[in-house]
Amino acid sequence: MSDPGELLRGHLGFWGAVCRSISHEMNNVTAILIELAGLMQDRLAAAGGQAVDGQKTAATLGRMGTQLERARRLMGLLNRFGHSVDDFDTSIEVSEAVEQALALCRRFADLKKCELESEVAAAGRYIISGSPFVLLHILFRALRAGLEQAPAGTQLLLRATAAEQGCRFEVTGATPTGDEVRLLEQLVVASGGRLLDQPGSFWLPARLRFPGA
Amino acid sequence: MEGERVLLVDDEREFAETLAERLKSRGLRVDVAFDGQSALERASHKTYDAVVLDLAMPGLDGLETLRRLRANNDEVQVIVLTGQATVDKALEVIKAGALDLLQKPAPLQELITKIEEASSRRALLVEKHMEEKLKDIMGKKGW
Numbered sequence: 001m002s003d004p005g006e007l008l009r010g011h012l013g014f015w016g017a018v019c020r021s022i023s024h025e026m027n028n029v030t031a032i033l034i035e036l037a038g039l040m041q042d043r044l045a046a047a048g049g050q051a052v053d054g055q056k057t058a059a060t061l062g063r064m065g066t067q068l069e070r071a072r073r074l075m076g077l078l079n080r081f082g083h084s085v086d087d088f089d090t091s092i093e094v095s096e097a098v099e100q101a102l103a104l105c106r107r108f109a110d111l112k113k114c115e116l117e118s119e120v121a122a123a124g125r126y127i128i129s130g131s132p133f134v135l136l137h138i139l140f141r142a143l144r145a146g147l148e149q150a151p152a153g154t155q156l157l158l159r160a161t162a163a164e165q166g167c168r169f170e171v172t173g174a175t176p177t178g179d180e181v182r183l184l185e186q187l188v189v190a191s192g193g194r195l196l197d198q199p200g201s202f203w204l205p206a207r208l209r210f211p212g213a
Numbered sequence: 214m215e216g217e218r219v220l221l222v223d224d225e226r227e228f229a230e231t232l233a234e235r236l237k238s239r240g241l242r243v244d245v246a247f248d249g250q251s252a253l254e255r256a257s258h259k260t261y262d263a264v265v266l267d268l269a270m271p272g273l274d275g276l277e278t279l280r281r282l283r284a285n286n287d288e289v290q291v292i293v294l295t296g297q298a299t300v301d302k303a304l305e306v307i308k309a310g311a312l313d314l315l316q317k318p319a320p321l322q323e324l325i326t327k328i329e330e331a332s333s334r335r336a337l338l339v340e341k342h343m344e345e346k347l348k349d350i351m352g353k354k355g356w
Contacts, residue, residue, distance in 0.1 A: 027296035031318035035231040
């Protein structure tokens with residue numbers, strides 16, 4: 001990813017993957033709500049003007065409420081992701097970025113029947129500066145690299161620790177492999193960070209460079 | 214006449230169960246599977262007029278499930294019901310043997326019409342296979 005064209009393709013690929021994933025899940029929520037609304041219409045039609053079963057109606061409304069809450073969470077996630085390009089040099093709270101990266105990667109983990117966990121060690125409000133988008137991109141790639149060959153049932157842990165005027169990140173639970181590793185390595189180095197000896201580990205400086213800038 | 218036998222495969226449980234309930238209320242006989250592997254197991258023990266299949270599923274995905282269903286039994290008629298209904302995806306699933314691809318959510322009547330089409334197509338195939346088998350037996354016996 002040292003040439004600007006490849007960096008741009010990497011960033012756009014990340015943007016597209018997140019948008020596809022969230023919109024796909026939103027579409028599922030919409031489909032469920034449509035079927036639940038249809039189910040209530042079916043029951044009303046079957047009742048032929050008589051009172052419908054109150055308990056069944058309450059249960060169906062409860063199921064609709066669950067899906068609406070899911071939709072609200074997804075819209076919040078997409079909105080926050082959209083705002084990650086508002087400022088290319090700002091303060092980023094590491095624990096929030098880690099949680100956001102996990103949320104963006106959750107569906108990819110579900111498709112592989114894997115679980116994602118996070119741990120931000122002794123750095124509750126640890127701040128680094130730079131582009132939130134770039135940090136999310138790096139953390140997302142690190143998780144995807146871990147997921148690439150992870151067997152079903154794997155639990156991946158993304159750990160962040162303050163270290164050497166920067167932050168050390170590591171993904172444990174599966175050995176990162178494949179194209180995602182190559183992309184991750186290039187992105188880390190172009191952001192001013194470096195890879196560490198342990199597979200899936202890297203260090204980022206307290207001031208992130210914007211790769212390609 | 215009994216309704217069509219349908220296997221509905223989708224990892225979104227709420228979607229699958231609600232759609233199944235609506236199809237059942239219209240007389241169809243519906244079983245539900247929440248992943249590709251369970252769908253293959255069900256289809257190996259029971260005959261369905263149509264399989265309604267999602268694509269993006271954990272573990273065995275929809276495309277691979279479709280290929281295996283068709284490899285095990287070419288009479289199986291599969292309707293892909295997916296949120297990823299692009300031209301490329303449609304070509305890919307039809308090449309793999311699907312009857313058609315519908316965008317999720319699909320209007321219920323459109324899905325039922327497609328299930329009826331699948332059922333008719335399957336019945337024709339079964340009849341054709343039976344005729345071929347009969348001809349083969351008659352040929353062997355010299356009749």
